[in-house]
Amino acid sequence: MRFIIEHEIKGRMRIHAGSNKMTYEQADTLLYYLHNLKNVIYAKVYDRTGGAAISYVGSRDDMIRALKDFHYEKVVVPPSVLENSGRELNTKYQEKLINKVLFHYGRKLFLPYPLRVCYTGIKSIKYIYEGIKSLSKGKVEVSVLDATAIGVSVLRSDIETAGSIMFLLGIGELLEEWTHKKSVGDLARSMALNIDKVWLVRNSQEILVPSTEIEAEDKVLVHMGNVVPFDGEVFAGEAMVNQASLTGESVPVRKCKDSYVYAGTVIEEGGLTITVKETKNTTKFQKIVTMIEESEKLKSALESKAAHLADKLVPYTLGGTALTYLLTRNVTKALAILMVDFSCALKLCMPISVLSAIREASLYNITVKGGKYLEAIADADTIVFDKTGTLTKAQPxxxxxxxxxxxxxxxxxxxxxxxxxxxxxxxxxxxxxxxxxxxxxxxxxxxxxxxxxxxxxxxxxxxxxxxxxxxxxxxxxxxxxxxxxxxxxxxxxxxxxxxxxxxxxxxxxxxxxxxDPLREEAEGIINSLKKAGINKIVMMTGDNERTAASIAKMVGVDEYYSEVLPEDKAKYIEKEKAEGKKVIMVGDGINDSPALSAADVGIAISDGAEIAREIADIIIGEDNLFGVVTLKLLSDSLMKRISKNYRFIVGFNSGLIALGAGGVLQPATSALLHNTSTLAVSVRSMSNLLE
Missing domain, CATH: 3.40.1110.10 (Calcium-transporting ATPase, cytoplasmic domain N)
Structure with a gap:
């Protein structure tokens, strides 16, 4: 590839790739290539400008040589990387946001007042309709408050206030939708299948081949503990299949000859030979996206509490508006209160905070399958580690x-x-x-x-x-x-x-x-977790007493148990939970699956057994056991941010209500300050928690 170095310092360079703009596919191809270079520690590709920023270690000459060797057509990128990169989604929402701002202020500058009145009136119908629909169901929710504020402003011919309210609400909705889709997309991509090789049955022989070579009607053997790689029909065998990731069923389903199995499900017992019917995993990706969006797993208890509290506060805001009018007979003061409420900010900021934390976790090669697990980690006081492949190195x-x-x-x-x-x-x-x-x-x-x-x-x-x-x-x-x-x-x-x-x-x-050497970082991880607030750290292993005692002493756990069976680990966790403890389990093997399922939060190592990764609530990188510490710090920071946001929302909006009732602030000013503060808190909630 021909390129120009635009800026450079030691270990970092910004380049221009020879064209003013890249296609999404070209940008993703270059990024994939850079990420797979051993000396690159960070890379970002800008498709709009045709540039890239690269941080690297080692020789500058090696980096330049690697860039010269790059050709789009020579790099083989997995289809799932291109199909689900999220680059197009980000560009789409950036453009939507810019267009919305430009159109709003352009309309104010260039559109005649009568046309602005018509436009605002037509646009307000959507919000008023949502409010009426909510009332018709017997619910007094945030949509009722928005409809009342906009409707009263229109009736008073205060077009500027009505327009500003709808503009700020639109920006908030756009930011929430963008953050939600991006976080769900990132999560779905990390959960999507990444199976390199499968067992192909040919002429009564089992042959290990790349999954890309499999075609429809091929016979594929799937052993116990493995993920089904493709949709297909059972040709031979019998197995109990865990379909929780697709159907939510908590109990494994029996599959035998002529049954149909789906990519991404896991064989818990037995084994199956499958006649492949669908080789693309994009259907699996879409199923995961649907599952995540419909699942309550994404919502933490604090999110749900904030949403319920937001709706409960709406009648009080409406009541306060009516009371102010009855006492003062001043429409302006009453409207100033109506323009301000706690519910909008509460409903918007809490989900954005949680989804942003999930996105941030992915930057550390950590997959979090739902907001409630971050909350559980923040509350956890006990953590149980498997030994082999977890506290010891993943490659004995x-x-x-x-x-x-x-x-x-x-x-x-x-x-x-x-x-x-x-x-x-x-x-x-x-x-x-x-x-x-x-x-x-x-x-x-x-x-x-x-x-x-x-x-x-x-x-x-x-x-x-x-x-x-x-x-x-x-x-x-x-x-x-x-x-x-x-x-x-x-x-x-x-x-x-x-x-x-x-x-x-x-x-x-x-x-x-x-x-089976101990991880160099194991002792440091145990010490860090203790400092982070974990009161009890336990190691459980199927290994013998002598080996277990030696490892336990070296890493400094509070308790250890040797020669335990899978059900023993799960029983111990259930016992701790019955005593009121919040328990985290960290493991990597098939034998850890019952314990991962029993814990408040199950954390699997990405290089471990596929069934462990499927059952676990969180997955961390194989060389990233410090990810457990990162998760604890991230979760604690998230809870602090949510608490801080809550105090700010209540305090700031209470002040606006008081100033509005006192006649200090006009309705338009109250609405502007309220919505601007909501957006400010929302944008701040999207920033990284760990700097």
Whole structure:
């Protein structure tokens, strides 16, 4: 790409991309390319001017070389990025806002007074109609107040006041609609499917292929704990499918041959082979948008309280207006009160504050699925962490493979990887990655694989039963034995490492030793959460007592529990909630799903199991455990902002009412100050909480 550097300081440059304007697609393509450069830490592309601002680390020459290598036609951008970028939405609302302001003041300057009267009268019909419609339903809401204020102004021939009220109301509605659509769009995009590879069934073989290669009528296998990647019809298998993201059903639905399944639903038990009917995920995106817009999850208790309070205050405002007129017989004073109310600001500012906080969270690679979860985090006093993949690194590493049956370590690792590659867990990924690094390729050599949550995997290789999993699963549940003469070798396995046990025909075949190092930031995160107001921090793990005690001591949690099952985590959380605690759960695996669902707020790691991400209320980046601290600070700041907005709205508008009743302010001035203050608070509520 040919470009001009317009401005530059160390680590930052602003460029012009060689044309005065970009299309939305070109701008999104360039932004996608920049975001995927390892040395770029921030980028923004301006489609209207054909420019870009880039912050980077490392060599300036490398940055310039990367920009020179860029060509629009050579960059492969996922269709969902282009279809759902939100760039067009932002441009559309910016233009609407500018046009509204220009038209309002242009009309005042250039339109003759008689035409302005006609225009204002016609426009007022919409607001008056809404007020009458509300009254006809027996409700005295904000629309009644707006209709009364505008109607009285028109009847008094105070066209300027009526026009100003409608203009400011229109601006407020536009800002709220823009913020809402943008926040919902950002949330929906972050929830939309991002499945890179799927299991294609071809000639009785399971082949892992890029999802982009799948076509209609292909057969795709989906294992337990995974998200269904495409809409389709069940060809074989039986499963319990969680459809909550699309239908709101709290109970999984049984699916079997000839049933229809939808992209984005999650298999909780069993497995399905699906005949693909729809390969595009735009329908899934639209379903998510609809679900979010209709869901009460977006509303926090404070939002709902503000909306109800706003409607309840309307009769008092109308009553105050009538009382002032009865006492003073002064229409101007009465109208000055009518022009001011608390409800408009309360209804507008609270949702904008919450939606803006959700948008801000996305800047930190955090997906928040609803405003009420931010409120719950602000109130939380207890947090429960899973260990593996959460407090420890998301990418454990295979250190050694110890053979107990005479097979080579590579052969044992190849066999283990063949079994483990079907299931999403950090330990499984470690085995699969180790096999890949050693170039241990394999064809599918086993029959159907059964995954036992929090225990392990069972299958048949030929006519031999093969299992892999925890010590409890292999030696207690499956009653496997050590080969004769290997007792000493077994006792000398390194204690500081986690172990996966592979057994064939009830005899231990090998032990895979895995290093599961603690995240460097784990201790700092625990300390930061304590300073932020979390009173009790707990670690729960299925690992053994020795490992759990060591990790707990290093990170400084208040309590820890070892060798727990998924239901144990959920029971502990339910017990804490019954004692009046507000509980956050942080996890990443299939076995964390019950606890994530039971908690007041479930937080999943983005690199974890798909079912955990689906069930969780909030998702944080895989390398961003500090996101939990960020969420706490963001939530606390949001509650402070809402409280501050509430005090300002009540105080300022009370002052306007008093000045209006005293005859100090004219109705037009009261309306102007009231609506301007509402817009000012709304705009301020759209600003970032964390600077």
């Amino acid at each position: 590493t295979v250190i050694n493979v110890v053979s107990f049956n005479g097979d080579s370590p590579d052969e044992l690792l190849r066999m283990a990887a063949c079994m483990e590659e079907h299931f999403p867990h950090s330990m499984a990924k470690a085995v699969v990655n180790a096999a890949r690094e050693r170039n241990l390729e394999h064809e599918e050599m086993h029959s159907k694989v059964d995954y036992i949550v929090a225990h392990g995997i069972s299958t048949f290789i030929g006519d031999k039963k093969a299992i892999i999993g925890s010590h409890h699963f292999v030696f207690e549940d499956e009653s496997c034995e050590l080969p004769q003469g290997t007792e000493e070798k077994f006792r000398n396995l390194p204690e500081e490492q986690s172990h996966l046990y592979l057994a064939i025909d009830n005899k231990l075949a090998g032990v895979i030793c895995i290093e």
